[in-house]
Structure formats: structure tokens, C-alpha cells
Amino acid sequence: MKQASSHTIYNNTSNLGNIARNVSAPCPAQAAQEATSQAIGAAKEEEQRRQRLFRWALQAEARYILPHERVAECLRVVNPIALGVEVLHTPRQQAAHYKSLIVCGSVWMCPLCAAKISERRRSEELEPAIKRHIDGGGAVYLETYTVSHSRFDDLAVLLRLFLEARRRMRQGRQAQKRKWAFGIVGTISVLEVTWSPLNAWHPHKHELVFTTKHAGSMSAKTYATQARADWEQAAAQQGLHMDAHGYKFDRTYGAVADYIAKYGREPLKPPWGVEAELTKGHLKQGRGPVEHVTPFGLLAHIYQGEEELAPLFQAYARWFKGHKQLSWSKGLRKRLLGNEQEKTDEELANEQQEDAVLLGRLSRAQWRVVLANDARGELLEVARSGDWEQVQAFLTDIGCSAELGDVHTVA
Numbered sequence: 001m002k003q004a005s006s007h008t009i010y011n012n013t014s015n016l017g018n019i020a021r022n023v024s025a026p027c028p029a030q031a032a033q034e035a036t037s038q039a040i041g042a043a044k045e046e047e048q049r050r051q052r053l054f055r056w057a058l059q060a061e062a063r064y065i066l067p068h069e070r071v072a073e074c075l076r077v078v079n080p081i082a083l084g085v086e087v088l089h090t091p092r093q094q095a096a097h098y099k100s101l102i103v104c105g106s107v108w109m110c111p112l113c114a115a116k117i118s119e120r121r122r123s124e125e126l127e128p129a130i131k132r133h134i135d136g137g138g139a140v141y142l143e144t145y146t147v148s149h150s151r152f153d154d155l156a157v158l159l160r161l162f163l164e165a166r167r168r169m170r171q172g173r174q175a176q177k178r179k180w181a182f183g184i185v186g187t188i189s190v191l192e193v194t195w196s197p198l199n200a201w202h203p204h205k206h207e208l209v210f211t212t213k214h215a216g217s218m219s220a221k222t223y224a225t226q227a228r229a230d231w232e233q234a235a236a237q238q239g240l241h242m243d244a245h246g247y248k249f250d251r252t253y254g255a256v257a258d259y260i261a262k263y264g265r266e267p268l269k270p271p272w273g274v275e276a277e278l279t280k281g282h283l284k285q286g287r288g289p290v291e292h293v294t295p296f297g298l299l300a301h302i303y304q305g306e307e308e309l310a311p312l313f314q315a316y317a318r319w320f321k322g323h324k325q326l327s328w329s330k331g332l333r334k335r336l337l338g339n340e341q342e343k344t345d346e347e348l349a350n351e352q353q354e355d356a357v358l359l360g361r362l363s364r365a366q367w368r369v370v371l372a373n374d375a376r377g378e379l380l381e382v383a384r385s386g387d388w389e390q391v392q393a394f395l396t397d398i399g400c401s402a403e404l405g406d407v408h409t410v411a
């Protein structure tokens with residue numbers, strides 16, 4: 001980690017930008033276009049800011065629902081050997097983070113850790129693996145397995161049956177033959193669940209299928225037809241049913257790229273404001289009466305006051321705890337990334353940006369005031385400026401008197 005040298009460089013750069021614009025004096029059409037794109041940029045930035053703050057709010061909610069899990073301490077409890085809470089700044093991204101706090105590393109329960117872990121899994125594992133495979137002449141397909149709504153109230157029972165069906169199908173003779181005929185060298189699978197008031201839990205499994213073009217003789221169409229029939233049978237043996245959507249096979253690289261691009265970037269819609277109401281109305285009218293929510297979507301509903309949904313999030317957390325987010329078939333990771341050893345969720349959640357600089361340090365007393373004000377997210381928003389004086393002003397605003405001090409300014 002480097003020491004902060006000059007956050008004022010950024011202010012100077014933006015001043016230069018203003019001067020340059022004044023000198024070049026664009027024509028009215030250009031100016032209007034520029035104003036529009038600036039307004040769009042500002043609206044996008046504001047939306048991202050709301051999303052970041054909402055993650056903090058949801059994580060605080062998870063703490064109330066799961067008081068005995070590590071998420072309850074995550075980014076709250078100061079590391080016992082630390083002097084205080086360090087605030088780091090990444091000038092390149094204009095981002096700010098905390099250091100010297102306990103981090104839970106739960107991709108299932110903690111919206112803050114989940115965002116970071118998924119981002120790293122995508123950029124350091126999924127994207128390089130797919131690129132390496134395609135560069136080497138291979139192909140990647142996306143399969144989705146699910147079952148039709150079965151109104152199971154018990155998530156653990158439903159997942160046991162669902163995973164057993166998938167396991168039996170994969171180990172069956174037909175699947176083994178198909179694997180060879182289609183030239184499959186491995187898969188990466190992701191298990192997800194959604195929930196809706198009408199249909200309760202809904203599990204689905206996405207599998208990235210890696211094939212070598214020359215090994216197999218079976219066409220993608222034949223593969224998909226056989227796999228669909230096989231899945232229907234395997235699900236039925238476990239007492240589950242599938243409809244037309246129960247098996248999906250995407251052949252285009254676009255579908256794979258789209259899935260990877262969205263991986264772990266679930267938009268969390270803050271449920272307040274006119275905009276949220278409009279969106280809800282649209283869902284009700286346009287896509288039927290049932291809203292399917294992801295587990296963090298469920299958390300958002302609980303945060304909004306639907307506390308009766310809390311046992312559902314607890315059941316989900318209990319089942320998923322300790323499970324891996326991505327499952328690589330044996331040997332694929334070594335083949336594409338050169339190693340079998342993957343970083344744990346906790347390791348990824350604790351990693352810092354290499355170019356992060358120390359902006360300043362909060363005393364333990366100051367941190368207690370930040371926690372009491374529920375201001376962890378807001379403080380980081382202020383720190384994105386890279387200006388420690390602004391952070392100090394914010395601390396004064398929320399009631400940190402100078403005596404709580406021990407503020408350490410580096411720049």
C-alpha cells in the first residue's frame with residue numbers, strides 16, 4: 001500500500017477541464033449534447049451512490065436477522081491489534097474502503113462481501129478461464145436447470161431433491177456418453193434460488209459447459225434435446241416436475257458473455273421513491289402478478305418492513321452457509337487457470353486494491369460514533385473525494401467532537 005501523496009491533483013485536473021471547456025467554446029448543438037451526456041452521467045452516478053448506500057443498509061439488516069453469524073460483526077468490529085479504523089482511497093476509481101475491520105467473507109449473507117467476492121471471481125476466474133478456452137479453439141455454452149413451481153415451503157428439502165436429481169443425471173450412463181460425444185472437458189456450475197409469495201422457493205442451476213470442437217461428433221441441438229429429456233426424467237424420479245422452462249441451452253457466445261457480465265452484479269433497488277413504485281406497477285401489469293426475488297431482494301423486503309419474511313432469509317442462510325458459489329468440475333481449473341487451488345471467499349473479501357492509499361485513520365471512539373449514527377456507508381461516500389478534510393467535517397457533523405480525536409492525516 002502506498003502513502004497518500006496528493007489528493008489535490010484531482011481537484012487541479014477538474015479545474016483544468018473547466019478552463020479547457022471555456023476556451024474551446026462549443027457550438028450550441030454541441031453544448032446541448034454535452035449537457036445531456038453530463039446529466040446522464042450525473043444520474044448514473046447518483047444511482048450507483050444509492051446502490052452502494054443500500055448495500056450498507058441491507059448488511060445492517062442482515063445483522064439483525066442473523067445476530068450469531070459473522071455478518072453481524074462484518075465491517076463493524078475493529079481488529080483487536082489495530083490502532084483504529086483506516087480509511088483507504090483508490091484515486092484511479094475514486095473509491096474508498098475501510099481497513100482494520102473484521103470482514104465476514106460470506107457471499108450468501110453479506111451484501112457487501114458478496115459484491116466484492118463475486119466481482120473478483122468474475123474478473124480473476126470466470127473471464128480468464130473462458131477467454132483461455134475460446135482462444136484455444138474451444139466453445140462455451142450455458143445450460144440452466146430448474147423445476148416448475150412446486151410450492152415447497154422447506155428450502156432444505158427442495159434443494160436436497162433438486163441437487164440429487166442433477167447428481168443422478170450427471171452420473172447416469174446417458175450423460176457420460178453425451179459428455180464424450182459432445183466433447184465436454186468440464187463445467188462450472190452456480191446454484192441460485194429465488195422466492196415468490198405465490199410459489200415459494202425456486203432453485204436453478206447455471207452450468208457453463210466447456211467443449212473442444214474436435215473431440216465430439218454430437219451436434220448442440222441433439223445434445224440439448226437429449227439433456228432436456230434426461231433432466232425431466234431425473235427430476236420426476238425425485239418427485240419434481242419441469243415445464244418448458246425447466247431446461248435451457250444457450251448456444252451463442254453472447255448469452256454466455258451476458259451471463260458473466262451480470263454475474264454478482266444484481267441491482268439492488270432501494271425500495272423507496274416514486275421510481276420504485278412505478279417499477280413495481282410495471283411488474284404487476286407487465287409480467288404477471290408474481291415477483292420473484294433473490295435472497296438479497298428478500299432482505300430488501302424485510303428492510304422495508306416485511307419482517308414476517310425474516311425466517312425465509314434465515315433458512316436460506318442456514319442452508320447455503322459453507323457452500324461454494326462456483327463449482328468447477330475436476331481438472332477444469334487446472335486446465336484453464338493452471339492451478340487447482342482457489343482463493344477462499346474470506347481471502348477475496350479481505351483483499352485490498354493494490355493502488356489504495358491511506359487517507360486517514362479514525363480513533364476507536366470516533367468509529368463508535370460512526371456506528372451509532374449508522375454512517376459507515378455515508379462516510380465512505382465522503383471519502384471518495386480523496387479529501388480527508390471533508391471526512392473530518394463529516395465526522396464533526398455527526399457529533400464526533402475533537403476530543404474523540406486521534407485523527408491521523410497522512411497527506
Ligand SMILES: [Zn+2]
Nearest residue numbers: 074104110113
Ligand atoms: Zn461481510
